[in-house]
Amino acid sequence: MLQERYSRQELFNPIGKSGQNKISDKHVLLIGAGALGTGNAEALVRAGVGTITIVDRDYVEASNLQRQQLYSEEDAKKRMPKAIAAKERLSQINSSVTIHAKIMDASFAELSSLAQDVDLMIDATDNYDTRLIINDAAQKYNVPWIYGACVGSYGMTFTIIPGETPCLQCLWDNIPMSGGQTCDTAGIISPAVNMVVSYQTAEALKILVEDWQALRGKLVMFDLWENTHTEINVKKVKKKNCPSCGEQAYFPYLSNEKLMKTAVLCGRDTVQFRPSEKKTIDLTEIESVFSSQGLVVQRNPYLLSVTFAPHRVVVFYDGRVLVHGTNNVTEAKKYYHRIFS
CATH class of the missing domain: 3.30.310 (TATA-Binding Protein)
Known part of the structure; x- marks a missing residue:
């Protein structure tokens, strides 16, 4: 039975057996184990990624259970650290995947260290301070990363390839990236989470099998309740003088100055x-x-x-x-x- 685990995925021509072998050799760093984090983690573990490292500072609460798919009422009752609860559930789903659980705040020191040993980073955080640290670590160590955010019925995602695409700092300076709302202020519905996860995981699989031409290359925004979908070509917002990805980049968020x-x-x-x-x-x-x-x-x-x-x-x-x-x-x-x- 286990020999057939990835058979349907291998039948998908852009992946095939060679792509599946590449997926099983790759290491993904997932920052955050909330709604986006649990969705991405489960999809990638089921897809057979070789190693996944999950970083999260929080524990499971009852309010998480509506959308954070790896957790149970028992996890919330025990206030289990999310990284540990996620690892336990994921190990039951696919025992062949190596899972590292890190109960920590993802500051510049931790992410600088972890980013040097991975093939891809996925953003599943809830604040822009951490995202800007991820962005700088990705640029410094030449690691692709996938930005994602959602609130209410709205979601947004973009895949950042160092040296090719604008980085988050470039986007931040040119495009409104947040309306100041969070899940704690505007709430959230699970379909918005699932949509962002689908975009992120699809882009992740393309990167893991090294099908770079298939990447979307656009900033995606949608609102499931308002029935809107927008894709923006952001190539032109890449800045030569960007402190994070420009010609004289100095990675400001990897220092105490920006902390x-x-x-x-x-x-x-x-x-x-x-x-x-x-x-x-x-x-x-x-x-x-x-x-x-x-x-x-x-x-x-x-x-x-x-x-x-x-x-x-x-x-x-x-x-x-x-x-x-x-x-x-x-x-x-x-x-x-x-x-x-």
């Missing part, structure tokens, strides 16, 4: 986040979003406070954030990213 500063405030049960660069925050917009969800929001001329019981998050105009009610940085980051995606 958000985090500190546990002594004796206050509070974690402070300070942005790496000065910025001005629109507190009115944040107030509108979270007030509409029925949360307790207070604002004065200097700051805004949102209560996510049992924690309270205070946002200042300069981008500084205080998360009260914890001295655990990993836990505090979850609330930080509810404010800023």
Whole structure:
């Protein structure tokens, strides 16, 4: 029976037996084990990828079960780390795949190290700080990566090939990449997740079998509820002076300079986040979003406070954030990213 595991995939002419052999020799780094991460992981493990490394800092919660397909109610009850729960389930699906589970925050140091030993990276994160680190690591170590994002009924994806396509920084400077909404503010439906996963996994298989000509080459955006689909040719937005992929690239997000500063405030049960660069925050917009969800929001001329019981998050105009009610940085980051995606 196991000899026939990939028979239908091998019958697909662009893959065949030779492509299947290539897939089984490849190593994929998956950053994030949430909705996009679990979907991509299961598809690639079923496809027979040789090695997959899963990086995630979070644990399973009940609210994940609606769309994060590898997890069970028992995982949520035990608060199992997502990387571990994903590995256990994936190993049951395909025992021939080598799976590495990394319970960690994907900062520049970790991704710089991991990126040097993989053939492909897949973005399944929930924030742009991490995506920009992935982008720089991909450019520095010449590793293809596939960007993906979804919220509500909307999704977006783009495949980035170092030296060929614009990088995320190029796109970021030229195309609106986010409306400021997250799954925590606008919700999400699973079909939007599945659509992004399908695009990402299809592009991943093309890269793993080295069929470079088959890659889409366009930024894809869609809204399943509004019945819209858009593809944008972004070749012209590649910038010669881009700090991440330009002629004099210096990979700014692989250094402490671009790293958000985090500190546990002594004796206050509070974690402070300070942005790496000065910025001005629109507190009115944040107030509108979270007030509409029925949360307790207070604002004065200097700051805004949102209560996510049992924690309270205070946002200042300069981008500084205080998360009260914890001295655990990993836990505090979850609330930080509810404010800023």
